[in-house]
Amino acid sequence: MxxxxxxxxxxxxxxxxxxxxxxxxxxxxxxxxxxxxxxxxxxxxxxxxxxxxxxxxxxxxxxxxxxxxxxxxxxxxxxxxxxxxxxxxxxxxxxxxxxxxxxxxxxxxxxxxxxxxxxxxxxxxxxxxxxxxxxxxxxxxxxxxxxxxxxxxxxxxxxxxxxxxxxxxxxxxxxxxxxxxxxxxxxxxxxxxxxxxxxxxxxxxxxxxxxxQGISWQRVTIEGDANHAGTTPISMRRDAGLAAARVITFLRDRATASNTPTVATVGCMEFEPNAINVIPSKATFTVDLRDPDEEKLLAEEAALATYLDTIADDEQVTITTKCLARFQxxxxxxxxxxxxxxxxxxxxxxxxxxxxxxxxxxxxxxxxxxxxxxxxxxxxxxxxxxxxxxxxxxxxxxxxxxxxxxxxxxxxxx
Amino acid sequence: MxxxxxxxxxxxxxxxxxxxxxxxxxxxxxxxxxxxxxxxxxxxxxxxxxxxxxxxxxxxxxxxxxxxxxxxxxxxxxxxxxxxxxxxxxxxxxxxxxxxxxxxxxxxxxxxxxxxxxxxxxxxxxxxxxxxxxxxxxxxxxxxxxxxxxxxxxxxxxxxxxxxxxxxxxxxxxxxxxxxxxxxxxxxxxxxxxxxxxxxxxxxxxxxxxxxQGISWQRVTIEGDANHAGTTPISMRRDAGLAAARVITFLRDRATASNTPTVATVGCMEFEPNAINVIPSKATFTVDLRDPDEEKLLAEEAALATYLDTIADDEQVTITTKCLARFQxxxxxxxxxxxxxxxxxxxxxxxxxxxxxxxxxxxxxxxxxxxxxxxxxxxxxxxxxxxxxxxxxxxxxxxxxxxxxxxxxxxxxx
CATH class of the missing domain: 3.40.630.10 (Zn peptidases)
Structure with missing residues (x-):
């Protein structure tokens, strides 16, 4: 009509x-x-x-x-x-x-x-x-x-x-x-x-x-040790920046592999002490996860939580998360x-x-x-x-x- | 005596x-x-x-x-x-x-x-x-x-x-x-x-x-597109932050695998616009490479340069580097x-x-x-x-x- x-x-x-x-x-x-x-x-x-x-x-x-x-x-x-x-x-x-x-x-x-x-x-x-x-x-x-x-x-x-x-x-x-x-x-x-x-x-x-899409916003804080970039062997590092990088690539590789409309974005990132010759003792970043299906969004959140546990072990860092927003x-x-x-x-x-x-x-x-x-x-x-x-x-x-x-x-x- | x-x-x-x-x-x-x-x-x-x-x-x-x-x-x-x-x-x-x-x-x-x-x-x-x-x-x-x-x-x-x-x-x-x-x-x-x-x-x-050790310090700048974290499919992203994360994990994985005293550190990192729901359009970070052997240090620098070319292609981002310091x-x-x-x-x-x-x-x-x-x-x-x-x-x-x-x-x- x-x-x-x-x-x-x-x-x-x-x-x-x-x-x-x-x-x-x-x-x-x-x-x-x-x-x-x-x-x-x-x-x-x-x-x-x-x-x-x-x-x-x-x-x-x-x-x-x-x-x-x-x-x-x-x-x-x-x-x-x-x-x-x-x-x-x-x-x-x-x-x-x-x-x-x-x-x-x-x-x-x-x-x-x-x-x-x-x-x-x-x-x-x-x-x-x-x-x-x-x-x-x-x-x-x-x-x-x-x-x-x-x-x-x-x-x-x-x-x-x-x-x-x-x-x-x-x-x-x-x-x-x-x-x-x-x-x-x-x-x-x-x-x-x-x-x-x-x-x-x-x-x-x-x-x-x-x-x-449902939206899940978290702030992730990773804490390691601020040691000398020249004198600390790779095997002895607790590098918060490296752990943060692993989380970013994990999220991307998972989103790419999933073949679903899930999107994951790390938009904010900060390193401390943020000095060229000091291993980062702290990395703070945000994770924005979105999916139109609540069950899938929950699954993505759970997969991230599991990965954070793994990376905390692997890299000997401490990881905490805070929910910033959550909409179904x-x-x-x-x-x-x-x-x-x-x-x-x-x-x-x-x-x-x-x-x-x-x-x-x-x-x-x-x-x-x-x-x-x-x-x-x-x-x-x-x-x-x-x-x-x-x-x-x-x-x-x-x-x-x-x-x-x-x-x-x-x-x-x- | x-x-x-x-x-x-x-x-x-x-x-x-x-x-x-x-x-x-x-x-x-x-x-x-x-x-x-x-x-x-x-x-x-x-x-x-x-x-x-x-x-x-x-x-x-x-x-x-x-x-x-x-x-x-x-x-x-x-x-x-x-x-x-x-x-x-x-x-x-x-x-x-x-x-x-x-x-x-x-x-x-x-x-x-x-x-x-x-x-x-x-x-x-x-x-x-x-x-x-x-x-x-x-x-x-x-x-x-x-x-x-x-x-x-x-x-x-x-x-x-x-x-x-x-x-x-x-x-x-x-x-x-x-x-x-x-x-x-x-x-x-x-x-x-x-x-x-x-x-x-x-x-x-x-x-x-x-x-x-010889020391090589570089600043790496990666530029992509600042798009909406919710509406931009993974396949259409030019995510400078993701590319930066891939460089960090590349350096670590290479240093771990090399079994040499080479150390690689990313100590400084900044994202722009650094907003939770915006894909990073720019990531600026430092790379600190050290090795006691000049030839190996040159090889590490070359490997990084090659990887940056690869990731620029893979992630459709633009990458520039600037030498900040170099000691043999x-x-x-x-x-x-x-x-x-x-x-x-x-x-x-x-x-x-x-x-x-x-x-x-x-x-x-x-x-x-x-x-x-x-x-x-x-x-x-x-x-x-x-x-x-x-x-x-x-x-x-x-x-x-x-x-x-x-x-x-x-x-x-x-």
Missing amino acids: TGSSVNEERLLGRLRELGSIGRDKDGRLVRLAASDADKDGRDRLIAWMQEAGLDVAVDRIGNIFGIWAPIQADDTAKPLMLGSHIDTVINAGVLDGCYGVLSGLEVVETLKSEGFNPSRPIAIAAFTNEEGVRYAPDMMGSLVHVGGLDADEALATVGTDGSVLGEELARIGYAGPHQPGFLQPHAYIELHIEQGPILEREETPVGAVENL PVTFDSGIVAAVVEAATARGLKSKRMTSGAGHDAQMIARIAPSGMIFVPSIGGISHNPKEFTPDTDLVAGANVLLDVVRNLTAPEN | TGSSVNEERLLGRLRELGSIGRDKDGRLVRLAASDADKDGRDRLIAWMQEAGLDVAVDRIGNIFGIWAPIQADDTAKPLMLGSHIDTVINAGVLDGCYGVLSGLEVVETLKSEGFNPSRPIAIAAFTNEEGVRYAPDMMGSLVHVGGLDADEALATVGTDGSVLGEELARIGYAGPHQPGFLQPHAYIELHIEQGPILEREETPVGAVENL PVTFDSGIVAAVVEAATARGLKSKRMTSGAGHDAQMIARIAPSGMIFVPSIGGISHNPKEFTPDTDLVAGANVLLDVVRNLTAPEN
């Missing part, structure tokens, strides 16, 4: 305009949650929502909802919610988050202009502090929305700059009157850039996201996934069922409603960077797929 | 006394070259030399010589030189360097008191700035002494604290009148703590040092080595022909005269640290071996 298409010019123009708000003196896009720049972006979004005739509601954690509740729809029914976030990292691209929010708005305006009568309200959501750069944890607004974090606790969060989130939201006028979770979705769909290289590599414009994988709604594939096919677009490697608000909303995501290609897999880029054709195609999925899911017979 | 033994109490007492000079407010031993603390140590040493009846001479780079030229000796003959240094690192132990200088002085006093008539003068040397902590390069005083570095250039060296060595030497009264190299040694012997674990492990009190191995005089072994045996002490893994003034003096070194055990291989320790018995045994070697090498028939 395909009708009109979105207004390309309006959608792309709004992406550019929102992306011009919050530039610092070096021209970098920086709209950290609850900052002055975030206020400017929020104000712009709400003005567009109001121009589109939506009812705007803001809750206590600053989540923004633009609600289209046509008279003919059952306005007591739960809305179909479309959303993402508009806060950014430091020196961001213009698409991450904003693309999903503005496409949702674009879909509503297109449906309104074609005289479509949805069977239930449609709400556009912009969740507070998805990026988590200024206030931890990330995906905070959606987490509070689903009751996974107490609103008062979240509002008391102290930021990296010493500010308190609740005070900052009040200061910029976005400490809204509504209780978080006041608007329960019937279902939730988030359109987002992939932030990975798979769709580009496979020349596929649409990703139907089936699930989202999320499975999205199969009906929504199928609807995305179907909509893409109807538009003649190749699609791929895939896993999200990054975290998104959709993983939080999935706790309370059937949820799904649509991905479009990220050129070079780059995001969180001004080089973040998706061709206009793909941005428009993704929005049209969202349009068709929404039309199908809110068709009067549904 | 064994006569009396050194005065244990005097030697150990002086080691303690010199080690008490230059303590900072936290009790740490810090006698950096040409500092006020260094002046205090030098003053103490010269007072002891003068009490022992030695002629004291200081050269322009601050090297101190205490010369015993008995009337019956040929005072136009080149002296047998015994020495080391008395400057220290920050938070040092009391033995490194000082043990060799004070033992040399002790040997001369012992020989004098037993009425020994040496065939040539005996000189005790304390070379300026062996540690190189405040002014680079290390082993500076002995390097200038042998003409390997111009004295004026050395005196113009700017320290880590912005001071100029020549000005500091003048300020503390140790810019002496003699031209560096004015006192050419007939031979040179340096008694030193091992700074490594081998003698302790092998329960051997005396090391007859045959040679000193030094071979000590076989006659002196044999004399050390013989003297140890005559005293009933087990000895071991061995390689020095650390750098010493003796490697510089070896350029102009037959040279050798005697090592005593370092407990746990620890040095450059307050935990640096050698049992008194071993300290005294080492000094007695030096005494006997000096007695043999300067016996009237020689």
